[in-house]
Amino acid sequence: MIKFLLKISGWFGGLILLFSCDSGDIYPEEYEHNEGITVYATFAFDNLNAFPDDYPLIFGAFSDKQSTPLASVRIMKPKNHEPVKVSVNNLKPDATSIMLCLTDPGRQPVFSFFEMDINVAGDSIIIPESEISLISYERIQNLVFEQYNCVSCHQGNTGAGNLLLTADKSYNELVNKVSYKNPVKNRVTPSDIGNSFVLDVLEDRNLDIAQPHTGFVTRNDDIVLLKEWIKNGCKR
């Protein structure tokens, strides 16, 4: 039986240490009656075209002990640019952080837009309105080049197809760089999706390529993200 320590500070002004067994759900009586706190937040999203569709976007509370949220709410695409108000309720002392993040089907976070440590020993928490940038190069690097393992081939000295997609190199290798397979186009041209060969490769419009990339990117959200980033001028 694996035992672990659960630290609960702030109760009765002291520090109580509890032992629990592996199910993690044996708590003293008082715990059951404890009304947990609520965390309220307001998010203003820019560029709603890059709002996720395939990945659930959640606002959730997390603990150090498990990767799935303890409590969460799903945020649906707002109809207009009004800020979105969300809350997670009844948070118990093991909640140590909150996140606004995209999740996979197993409810694990895959990309976080906003993170904050919380201390639930006190009162409810109100997070001031925060601007959330849905298009970021970090999101592209993580969710496209790393998640789909492009980096397994596009790394090293020159990379497959003379293209490096590792985090330190990818931006400079793509933006305003001429494609070696199809030199009439750039790999990526800011504000010009028609002159961005990376989309031809990923959407399978270039039959000449020795390594077809068919089906590498499985979520439409990630292609939409790339296109929106290009249309909006390729911010770093």
Ligand code: HEC
């Ligand atoms: C299994 C290895 C492999 C993986 C994984 C891979 N690629 Fe490639 N990629 C290649 C090879 C090989 C070429 C060159 C093909 C040729 O010369 O015809 C290439 C070419 C390209 C090109 C064209 C470069 C140019 O200048 O014309 C782009 C863009 C590209 N890959 C993007 C990606 C992206 C984005 C991913 C991930 C979604 C990815 N690749 C995953 C092997 C791979």
